[in-house]
Amino acid sequence: KAAAAAKAAAAAAKPLGLSGVLRRFRRGNKLAMVTAYDFPSSHFARNAGVDLVLVGDSIGNCRLGLPDTIGVTMDDMLRATTAVRRGIDAASPNAAGPPPPPVGG
Structure with a gap:
């Protein structure tokens, strides 16, 4: 059991990539995806084990105050x-807690 858990943790730490997404989709596996526009949101998403993070143009409505x-x-x-x-x-899927402080900010 310990070896299987270690293997699963190592797999979770690696980026999924397009081929991984397609492979899981074809197998019928579910994927978790969230939208993030900034460092803290994506950090928490990755630590939570989210498979995909979307950065969409909805940033205009949600963060930039555009109509x-x-x-x-x-x-x-790009920003x-x-x-x-x-x-x-900066995230580790095996860690919990707040993101690290910005460097040189």
């Missing part, structure tokens, strides 16, 4: 995607 998504720029998307990626990279 719709039309005004969202590529710079807005959000960069923050989300940092949160995912």
Whole structure:
């Protein structure tokens, strides 16, 4: 049992990737996906074991105070995607608690 648990933990620590998503989809496995626009949200999502994190243009309505998504720029998307990626990279699926403090902020 311990070896199986260690193998499952190691698999959870690796990024799923497109091929992993397709493989799980074809097998009928469920995937957990959330939307995140920033470092803390993606950090918590990764620590919770979420499979996929979406960064969408809905950031315009949800975070930037825009009336719709039309005004969202590529710079807005890149900034959000960069923050989300940092949160995912800083997270450990075997850890709990708040994200680490920003470095050099």
